[in-house]
Amino acid sequence: xxxxxxxxxxxxxxxxxxxxxxxxxxxxxxxxxxxxxxxxxxxxxxxxxxxxxxxxxxxxxxxxxxxxxxxxxxxxxxxxxxxxxxxxxxxxxxxxxxxxxxxxxxxxxxxxxxxxxxxxxxxxxxxxxxxxxxxxxxxxxxxxxxxxxxxxxxxxxxxxxxxxxxxxxx
Numbered sequence: 001x002x003x004x005x006x007x008x009x010x011x012x013x014x015x016x017x018x019x020x021x022x023x024x025x026x027x028x029x030x031x032x033x034x035x036x037x038x039x040x041x042x043x044x045x046x047x048x049x050x051x052x053x054x055x056x057x058x059x060x061x062x063x064x065x066x067x068x069x070x071x072x073x074x075x076x077x078x079x080x081x082x083x084x085x086x087x088x089x090x091x092x093x094x095x096x097x098x099x100x101x102x103x104x105x106x107x108x109x110x111x112x113x114x115x116x117x118x119x120x121x122x123x124x125x126x127x128x129x130x131x132x133x134x135x136x137x138x139x140x141x142x143x144x145x146x147x148x149x150x151x152x153x154x155x156x157x158x159x160x161x162x163x164x165x166x167x168x169x170x
Contacts, residue, residue, distance in 0.1 A: 006076050007167060008094050010145050011103040012135055013082035014113035016156070020103060021079040023160050031076045035067050035084060042066065047081070064089055071097055086141050099170060100145035101163050106152055107135045 007024065009017040018034050025032035036047055039062055043050055050059050064087050070078060071093050078098070084090050085100075094100050111131050126134065142148075147166050151159055 004074070005170070006071065006074060006078055006098040007163065008071075008078045008080060008098045008100040008145075009103060010080050010085040010094075010100055010142055011082070012105070012110050012114070012138060012142075014110050015082075015103040015105055016151065016159070017079040017103055020156060020159055020163070021077045023156055024077050024163060027160055027164065028077070032079070033070055033076055034079045035063065035070065036079075036081045038066055038070070039063060039081075060087065063087070068093055082138070085145070086138065091141070091144060095144065095146070099167055100147070101166070102142040102145040102148045103159070104139070104142070104148050104150050107132050109152065110135055 007030075009021050009024075011017055018036075021032045021034065024030075039050070039059070040046055043054075043062070045053065047059070050062075060083070063081060063084055067078075067080065067084055067087075067090050070076075071090075080090070080094075085094065111128050115128060115131060147163075149159055149162055154162070
């Protein structure tokens with residue numbers, strides 16, 4: 001695959017960005033970078049522990065710095081954390097320098113995946129109704145991605161094929 005722009009996957013926690021990014025990298029022979037994993041490796045803590053010990057502001061500042069640096073490099077697939085695309089600086093850079101794909105699911109599917117998940121620090125204490133509100137609020141911003149992939153009735157390989165087809169049209 002001849003890539004002159006990064007492929008950036010955005011969406012809610014639990015939307016499959018890491019899984020799809022990994023499969024996509026195998027299909028395209030491009031490097032896959034999960035921004036959350038880069039942050040965990042750099043700090044030596046899991047995301048949930050960073051939130052707990054250092055706070056969300058610390059995490060978001062680090063996330064912005066690392067993500068903006070990764071976006072400067074080319075020819076890769078990036079999976080952003082669920083909240084990263086909400087950051088104006090990250091979103092602006094993604095839109096200007098990359099092709100972004102929103103992995104969109106029904107709220108009910110996402111809630112099943114993330115409700116009371118201890119690895120999701122922002123979602124752990126939320127009720128299902130609060131999660132629904134968070135999904136609705138974030139979806140308005142995710143919709144600024146170049147492409148929306150409605151994943152609900154698609155297999156992982158179908159999602160990957162759809163991303164590749166859309167990418168190759170650019």
